[in-house]
Amino acid sequence: MKINKNTINKIARLSRIKLDDKESEDYIKDLNSILDWVEQLNEVNTENVEPLSNISSSILPKREDVSNDTNSSEEILENAPDKLEGFFAVPKVVE
Amino acid sequence: MNNFIKGEKHDWEMVIGLEIHAQVKSNSKLFSSSSTKFGSSPNSQVSLVDAAMPGMLPVINKYCVEQAVKTGVGLNAKINNYSVFDRKNYFYADLPQGYQISQYKYPIVGEGKVTIDFKDGTSKDIRIVRLHLEQDAGKSLHDQNPSKTYVDLNRSGVALMEIVSEPDIRTPDEAGMYISKIRSILMYLDTCDGNMQEGSLRADVNISVRKPGDDYGTRCEIKNLNSIKFIKQAINYEAKRQIEILESGGTIEQNTMLFNTSTGKTRPMRNKEEAHDYRYFPDPDLLPLEISQEEIGKIKSSIPELPDELKNKFIEIYKLSNYDASVLTAEKQTSDYFNESINSDPELKNHAKIVVNWITSELFSLLNKNNLDLNNSPVSPENLGQLIKLISTNEISGKIAKDVLEDMFSSGKTAKQIVDEKGLQQVTDQGEIAKVIDEVIAENPKMVEQYLAGKDKLLGFFVGQAMKLTKGKANPKMLNDILKQKLNKKN
Secondary structure (H helix, E strand, C coil): CCCCHHHHHHHHHHCCCCCCHHHHHHHHHHHHHHHHHHHHHHHCCCCCCCCCCCCCCCCCCEECCCCCCCCCHHHHHCCCCCEECCEEEEECCCC | CCCCECCCCCCEEEEEEEEEEEECCCCECCCCCCECCCCCCCCCCCCCCCCCCCCCCCCEEHHHHHHHHHHHHHCCCCECCEECCEEEECCCCCCCCCEEEECCCCCCECCEEEEEECCCCCEEEEEEEEEEEEECCCEEECCCCCCEEEEECCCCCCEEEEEEECCCECCHHHHHHHHHHHHHHHHHHCCCCCCCCCCCEEEEEEEEEECCCCCCCCCEEEEEECCHHHHHHHHHHHHHHHHHHHHCCCCCCCCEEEEECCCCEEEECCCHHHCCCCCCEECCCCCCEECCHHHHHHHHHCCCCCHHHHHHHHHHHHCCCHHHHHHHHCCHHHHHHHHHHHCCCHHHHHHHHHHHHHHHHHHHHHHHHCCCCHHHCCCCHHHHHHHHHHHHCCCCCHHHHHHHHHHHHHHCCCHHHHHHHHCCCCECCHHHHHHHHHHHHHHCHHHHHHHHCCCCCHHHHHHHHHHHHCCCCECHHHHHHHHHHHHHHHC
């Protein structure tokens, strides 16, 4: 697989990152070399091998269903660039 | 009978599948300890995990997992001992993580089925593909400010069960019945509160049309419908839209649609080219979810009687029809009410059909008129039972019983109190009824003549007159019998 200009533009759009032409070129180079490196793994036969989702052999820790009753509003909005009456305010999302 | 839509050249058939999103009824969220309470002030129930602050790790809520398993059992579905959480990546303002934790390849619940019952006594199975656990997103308010969207993350991270059906549904009505049935099962299990208005239960609808017998057509998905009425409206509109395109020689473009509840129309969402590029991959923050057979067994044994079991029980014990029994068991509060009512007196067991009728027609219509539901009915199940006993023992007539019920409803008195106070006992004294009939016959000699000449319809007139004289209290059957006897004697 090779990354070209179209792929890089698509990835940038999905990630909401704006790239200028120079940056695009750099990323195409970087990502392609990463892919080439990873592609060496294709030499290994992985037929009938389930993908590894985690290297830990421990069991998923679970919590009891207890809710804390703290009001998070002030803390959670502290870093928000823009807010109004307890809401985050973001540029209009038109749908 | 078929459910096809007439087209210009040939009939059309709808093919519909539903993805139902049901919020798990839990105290805290799926991966954090924030409260799930509805309607709190904005962003007051958001932990650092829900806000996706760097370095935060999700820890799964054991209870939510159990509720998903429970629901799976209620859907007659296979429970998977091994499931995996994946990241579904997309960019939206009310999704701070930039991905939703969901289950993709290995859901917690596999194939199942639910049955829907039609009025004509037939039923149909709708197959379930899967149920998986995932996080709910936050809420965006778009209409408060011309240049801003306001975001409330209280809902962000609440546990959702997504229940996906096979495209087995063929009409808007079936879609409505299917979601009602799922809602009923969830509410019996108490795994979701079923509140569609508050968004605890909502659905995406996949719909395509085809010439009957053909392969499936291209489908469109209508997102986020939160009432049965809207689901039906959206399906009707979308099917019509697709048929019009196909009949004028066009092709259907696979699209994600939004339904406008005020215009009743669907329209495609923007940014559709990216809509399905979710780049799923296993969430490295979460280990696979493993559930032992023993744990599943324990959950199974805690499951209450479900609507279908209860329905079959009602049919067997009380000889009710399939449809009556399904109406009675559709909502837990209705079957509970029926149970309490019919068990309030041993006699009532033999009059189950009357009990059903009085609950589902008379009482329901009074409740509707007063914007109440069974949970806050002014007439208790025992009192309704008492009223029905008075009918079944011929103490009052059915007609008078309706007035008594209205009186019970507004005054809170028992049936017996009202009947005694107002002297509404049915007249079952042969002599007394005969006396009234004699009076009616004597007063209407002309009518009697016409009746005897063959105008049978006049019998109703005599019954009416006699009823009037007894203030509606005469036993209708006795009145009829004696009247016929007396009139025929004249012949």
